Amino acid sequence: MKLWSILLLSLLPLWAQAQEIGERLAPWTLLDQFDQAYSLDSQARFMLVARGMDAAKVVNGALKDKPKDYLQARxxxxxxxxxxxxxxxxxxxxxxxxxxxxYRVMLDREGRVASRYPAAEDKVLWLQLQDGQLVSRQEFATVEQLKAALENVRP
Structure with a gap:
């Protein structure tokens, strides 16, 4: 019984940070690969989160041949x-x-931002946003899937 209590208490922070559809995302600021700060605001329409190397490779594969400001323009x-x-x-x-x-990569060096959005480490988490609120969430496992989703977003 003691083990179950400890396990439950250790999982509470994950539940507290999980984002539900309709919730407003808490603001955060991270540095990109050029040490330039970016703060999440209500202008963001979607957020891609890679919690592991495989997911980051999927994002890179989907964006590597796109124009420089492709992601930012959308x-x-x-x-x-x-x-x-x-x-x-x-x-x-x-x-x-x-x-x-x-493209810009917001680097979560301490895991304080990405941990708010639980997802599989080998998949890219797509959070659809509207005025700072979470509208929907999807996961993509392949470059082709992510490319197709990105093509549906208009600047």
Whole structure:
């Protein structure tokens, strides 16, 4: 019984942070790969969240051949959870490589933002937003699926 109590108490923070349809997303600010700050506001129409390397590869595959401001023109935001990446690897290799991407990556170095939006680590979480409120959520496992969804968003 003690084990179940401990398990339940340890999961409470996850439930408290989970976003429900219709809820307003709490504001946050992260730095991108160029150390430029971005704050989530009511102008964002959708947010992509990658909690693992496989999901980040799906986003990169879907956006790598798009024009430089493709995501921003559609009021999209991409958050990459890099908290598990060793700091030295991130600083020396990963973040400099991201500077070649034609899109901004909001880097969640401490996992304080991405953890608010639970999803599978190998899938891209798509949060559809309207005036700062969560309208719907989907997960994409392949580049093709994400590309098709992005094509349906008009600037």
């Amino acid at each position: 009021h999209g935001v991409f958050v990459a959870d890099i908290q598990r990446m060793p700091a030295l690897i991130a600083k020396m290799f990963a973040v400099p490589a991201m500077r070649d991407y034609p």
